[in-house]
Amino acid sequence: MNIYITLFISFLWIGAFSFGGGYAALPLIKEQTVTIHHWLSMKEFTNLITISQMTPGPIAINSATFVGQKVAGFGGALACTLGCIVPSLILVTILAKIYFKYRNLDVMKKIFQVLRPIVLAMILGSGLLIFSGYAKNVLLVILTIVCLLLARKTKLNLIWIMLIGGIVNIVFHCI
Incomplete structure (x- = not known):
């Protein structure tokens, strides 16, 4: 499978199932990046957490961008970041449609x-x-x-x- 698709799907999974914020996503990120795909070593994962905390923005998105950049350059960073945010975008869009349709009830x-x-x-x-x-x-x-x-x-x-x-x-x- 294409590396960009693999990165996207891995972070789509993380984005879809990491309820509770970025820190709740860390075990899923570790599972995908260290255990399943071996994109990072445990030492690199620890560094990832440190870098993601030091840079502005949500830790899950910073982590996604970092992993994608390391694995497949700019395209990988884009694939991981999009994969991480697409579930939230879909959920918010659905909730907004429901709200605007039924807000007067x-x-x-x-x-x-x-x-x-x-x-x-x-x-x-x-x-x-x-x-x-x-x-x-x-x-x-x-x-x-x-x-x-x-x-x-x-x-x-x-x-x-x-x-x-x-x-x-x-x-x-x-x-």
């Missing part, structure tokens, strides 16, 4: 009434977890509150507010 409205507070609580919980890590640094707490107030009370673009907050943080840490 009372059942869907009730489902979203239940989901909104749950999602809000999850986002708030993540924010509080992040915030609690910085709570020891009073300057960051004050800066966060000021940025939130600026976002809420002014018509400043959020990107400018984040940029100003970042610059103020850098200035205070350099003094």
Whole structure:
């Protein structure tokens, strides 16, 4: 079988069955790349995890790109990356079609009434977890509150507010 098809199918499998984020995909990536196809040694797989964590982006996609590049160059990187994201693209497309088709039904409205507070609580919980890590640094707490107030009370673009907050943080840490 063509190497590009093999790479695509291997990472399509990973993308389809790795629920729970990139770290949940690592055992599947190891199985495909080290155990089944022998594209990587265990040492190379360990290096793959390190490199994938250091580079921006999701670890599963970074891993797919790295493996594809190593095995078959740019075409391999493209095949692995596409294989990794196609299952999510299909799922999101199907969910979007269902949502747009049935969004005005009372059942869907009730489902979203239940989901909104749950999602809000999850986002708030993540924010509080992040915030609690910085709570020891009073300057960051004050800066966060000021940025939130600026976002809420002014018509400043959020990107400018984040940029100003970042610059103020850098200035205070350099003094």
